[in-house]
Amino acid sequence: MIEDWLERKQVCVCAGSGGVGKTTASAAIALGMAARGRKVAVVTIDPAQRLVNALGLRELGNEERRVDAPVEGELWAMMLDAKRTFDELIEWHAPDERTRDAVLENRIYQELSNAVAGSQEYMAMEKLYELSNEGRYDLIVLDTPPSRNALDFLDAPRRLSEFIDSRSLQLLTMPGRVGLRVLGRGTGVAFSVMQRATGIDLLRDLGEFFRAFGDMTDGFRERAGRVSELLGQRTTSFVLVTSPRRDAIDEGIWFHRRLKDAGLPFSGVIANRVATSTGRARRAELIEQVGDDLAGRVLDSYDAARRLAERDQANLDLLRRRLGRTPLLEVPHLEDDVHDLDGLRRMDEYLFGHA
Numbered sequence: 407m408i409e410d411w412l413e414r415k416q417v418c419v420c421a422g423s424g425g426v427g428k429t430t431a432s433a434a435i436a437l438g439m440a441a442r443g444r445k446v447a448v449v450t451i452d453p454a455q456r457l458v459n460a461l462g463l464r465e466l467g468n469e470e471r472r473v474d475a476p477v478e479g480e481l482w483a484m485m486l487d488a489k490r491t492f493d494e495l496i497e498w499h500a501p502d503e504r505t506r507d508a509v510l511e512n513r514i515y516q517e518l519s520n521a522v523a524g525s526q527e528y529m530a531m532e533k534l535y536e537l538s539n540e541g542r543y544d545l546i547v548l549d550t551p552p553s554r555n556a557l558d559f560l561d562a563p564r565r566l567s568e569f570i571d572s573r574s575l576q577l578l579t580m581p582g583r584v585g586l587r588v589l590g591r592g593t594g595v596a597f598s599v600m601q602r603a604t605g606i607d608l609l610r611d612l613g614e615f616f617r618a619f620g621d622m623t624d625g626f627r628e629r630a631g632r633v634s635e636l637l638g639q640r641t642t643s644f645v646l647v648t649s650p651r652r653d654a655i656d657e658g659i660w661f662h663r664r665l666k667d668a669g670l671p672f673s674g675v676i677a678n679r680v681a682t683s684t685g686r687a688r689r690a691e692l693i694e695q696v697g698d699d700l701a702g703r704v705l706d707s708y709d710a711a712r713r714l715a716e717r718d719q720a721n722l723d724l725l726r727r728r729l730g731r732t733p734l735l736e737v738p739h740l741e742d743d744v745h746d747l748d749g750l751r752r753m754d755e756y757l758f759g760h761a
Contacts, residue, residue, distance in 0.1 A: 407759040408435055408645075408735070409442060411673035415643040417538055417636065418547045418673075422647040423657055427678040429456050430744050431647045431737075432549035433483075434753040439545055440481035441754070447482040447537060450549040451530055457483060457549070459745055470537075475747055482543070488529040495532060499625035531633045538636060643673040648725075650680050650718035659728045674733040676757070677722055682738045683708075683715035 412418055412435075420432040429450055436448035447470055450457040458466050461473045466485035473481040493510060500506035509515050534548050636642060644665055648658040658675060665672040726734055737756040744750060 408438060408757045409759075411645065411733070412439060412545065412643055414641070415673075416543075416545060416641040417534065417639075418545060418643045418645060419534075419550060419637070420548065420645050420647050421550045421661065423654060426647050426649040426654055427737075427744075428647040429549050430460065430750070431645075431676050431678060431753070431757075432547050433457050433460050434744075434750045434757055435645070436483070436545075436547040437475060437477070437481055437747070437750045438754050438758050439547075440475065440477040440479040442758075443478040444544040445480040445482075445542075446545045446547060447484065447543045448547040448549065449484050449486060449530070449533060449537070451486045451488075451551040455485070456745075458485065460747070460750055462747055468533075479544070484533075486530055486533055491529040491533050494536075495629075499629070531637075532629070535629070535633045535636055638668075638670055640671060642671055644670060645673055646675045647678055648675060649678055650721045652721055655721045655725050658725055662729055662732065672732065674735065675725065675729065676735050676737060677725070678737045679739045680722070680736045681711065681714040681718045683712040 418435060420428055420435070422428045432448055432450065436446045440446045448457070450466070455466070458464070461475075461481075461483055463471065463473065463483065466483055468484060468487035468490040470482040470484045473483055475481050496509050496515075497506055500509065530548065530551055534546060537543065537546050646658050646661050648654045662672060662675075722734070722736070735757060737753055740749070740752060744753065
């Protein structure tokens with residue numbers, strides 16, 4: 407059960423593709439561990455704010471808020487603000503206030519930090535590292551960003567390091583306007599035309615931004631390395647949240663292999679929204695109770711539910727064979743949508759073994 411998976415763990419990374427109930431599972435894990443006496447923080451990147459509603463909060467931001475829940479421990483929650491996290495990184499790595507302000511007030515940086523879609527995975531890892539390093543929680547549960555690839559976030563620190571070490575950035579961070587000559591004369595002419603039309607000296611802004619950012623590259627590189635180290639520690643636990651859909655099962659198999667190859671700590675799989683069958687209905691008894699016409703429709707519904715449950719179990723059997731001894735927990739498709747604390751508690755029976 408989840409409690410066994412997370413024994414002596416300080417970080418739980420919930421990963422999986424979109425639409426499998428990953429945010430709900432993350433919240434249920436956090437609530438269940440808090441109910442068992444742990445001080446827990448759950449971090450989400452869910453733009454639909456399902457976690458906010460499920461925890462009975464009006465809003466969440468980039469700072470943790472305590473959830474009013476009847477638990478033995480404490481439950482805290484936050485929703486990642488990628489831009490604010492980016493700003494905090496600049497404030498942390500800037501060598502002095504002048505450099506910090508030069509970057510934060512630069513138009514290039516403001517546009518870059520607002521376009522956070524591509525940096526969301528790395529910002530999630532940064533926030534995880536920050537909370538872990540502060541040591542204020544017994545357990546941090548991270549609901550990873552929804553993405554096409556369930557493990558995009560694992561590559562985020564490496565991609566940042568490669569960008570920092572790239573020749574292009576090294577040229578752009580050279581003193582003066584020398585580095586910007588790599589843009590070519592034609593680009594410079596275009597920037598001049600743009601300046602006359604808009605009054606914005608984009609070339610100057612680029613130069614100022616990259617020169618200021620160049621003073622921080624060592625700090626960013628070192629931090630990226632520490633984030634990667636955190637993911638591989640024994641106190642970290644990866645949990646895959648999936649569904650019985652065949653595409654999700656195939657991704658789960660790939661996820662397991664990728665983590666194993668990387669030597670990362672993988673605890674188990676939560677199969678969410680699994681269809682269950684109540685067995686076969688007796689036609690004669692149904693006809694006697696509801697009539698021939700309605701009985702036929704009820705039987706059709708029973709048969710459809712049974713076929714769906716059989717399909718789900720066949721897919722999960724495939725996943726079990728590929729996982730070997732890796733544990734797998736099933737959470738059935740609950741009658742009511744999980745949208746509040748009571749709904750999260752209903753998942754407790756399946757995740758922790760008892761209500």
